[in-house]
Amino acid sequence: MDYLFEGVKEFSTKDFNHFRELFEGLGKKQSPHSLFIGCSDSRIVPHLITKTLPGELFIIRNIANVVPYYRSSEEYLSTTSAVEYAVKMLNVENIIVCGHSNCGGCNALYLSDDELKETPHTRKWLELVRPVKERIEKDPELVKDTVKREWVTEQLNIVEQMNHLLSYPYILERYNKKEINILGWYYIIETGEIFNYDKEEHLFTIIE
Numbered sequence: 001m002d003y004l005f006e007g008v009k010e011f012s013t014k015d016f017n018h019f020r021e022l023f024e025g026l027g028k029k030q031s032p033h034s035l036f037i038g039c040s041d042s043r044i045v046p047h048l049i050t051k052t053l054p055g056e057l058f059i060i061r062n063i064a065n066v067v068p069y070y071r072s073s074e075e076y077l078s079t080t081s082a083v084e085y086a087v088k089m090l091n092v093e094n095i096i097v098c099g100h101s102n103c104g105g106c107n108a109l110y111l112s113d114d115e116l117k118e119t120p121h122t123r124k125w126l127e128l129v130r131p132v133k134e135r136i137e138k139d140p141e142l143v144k145d146t147v148k149r150e151w152v153t154e155q156l157n158i159v160e161q162m163n164h165l166l167s168y169p170y171i172l173e174r175y176n177k178k179e180i181n182i183l184g185w186y187y188i189i190e191t192g193e194i195f196n197y198d199k200e201e202h203l204f205t206i207i208e
């Protein structure tokens, strides 16, 4: 545990000085250009992979980079409220849904109820990805080839969540007026490559 405190000490006494001016400017306000919706996975580092600085990305992370369908509710809605804040209060220009390779959340879709019995909230959360699983299970090739099934699930999930964003009335309105961009990215951990979803061609192409 001590390494956590050591890290904080090193940040505040050394690293912070490199960014002092930036942080002083950010001290009283933020105006991020993009909302980044990524997986909670420890290997995804949004600022690193986009070469952005503090203040540029408003970030939501959850298991499998999920965007719940829009609904009004009296519940405490974490992802929904963060989307609302980013779009309506901060007026972000871009929303990025970033999925990734070897996603444990996407893989968990194929675990049995018994295997998920100790993680009931994870199981419930992943119901939001279930339409993807149902589509995949209709394809006999994907049922057999579990390696391919893995990355197809991860990619289809990105597209599914991009579509969920359009169920938010205020996002749909801005999207139709071309006031907001919705991007889908697929990040491959071991190569550092990111593929962007081409809405016309319905496929992911490498960003280079």
Ligand SMILES: [Zn+2]
Binding pocket: 039, 040, 041, 063, 064, 065, 100, 102, 103, 104, 105, 106
């Ligand atoms: Zn993941």
